[in-house]
Amino acid sequence: MDQGNRQMFPVDVNCGECGTHISELPFQPSGDRPVYCTECLRARRNSRRPMGGGGGGGGMRRERKMYDVDAQCAECGAQITQLPFMPTGDRPVYCASCNAARRAA
Ligand SMILES: [Zn+2]
Numbered sequence: 429m430d431q432g433n434r435q436m437f438p439v440d441v442n443c444g445e446c447g448t449h450i451s452e453l454p455f456q457p458s459g460d461r462p463v464y465c466t467e468c469l470r471a472r473r474n475s476r477r478p479m480g481g482g483g484g485g486g487g488m489r490r491e492r493k494m495y496d497v498d499a500q501c502a503e504c505g506a507q508i509t510q511l512p513f514m515p516t517g518d519r520p521v522y523c524a525s526c527n528a529a530r531r532a533a
């Protein structure tokens with residue numbers, strides 16, 4: 429690991445997820461996208477699973493990681509305390525029943 433190769437840009441932003449102050453980034457933020465601290469970045473990366481081709485096999489996935497959130501269903505307004513993903517804040521989230529209804533529609 430040669431750290432000397434990585435150029436860091438001095439910035440003055442807050443993590444879009446946890447609000448941690450970020451003083452430098454390996455890239456220049458464009459301003460129209462949220463940036464995340466190292467920890468949140470890693471968490472987001474880990475939560476994203478590489479999906480192969482299309483096609484949907486049904487069935488249930490056993491090891492589904494749930495995130496503790498404090499959100500409201502954009503459809504029925506129900507309180508949501510857990511989601512299989514971390515909401516980014518710029519997309520509406522739906523409760524389990526609304527999700528099922530939307531998927532079935
Ligand atoms: Zn963060």
Ligand SMILES: [Zn+2]
Nearest residue numbers: 501504523526
């Ligand atoms: Zn709902």
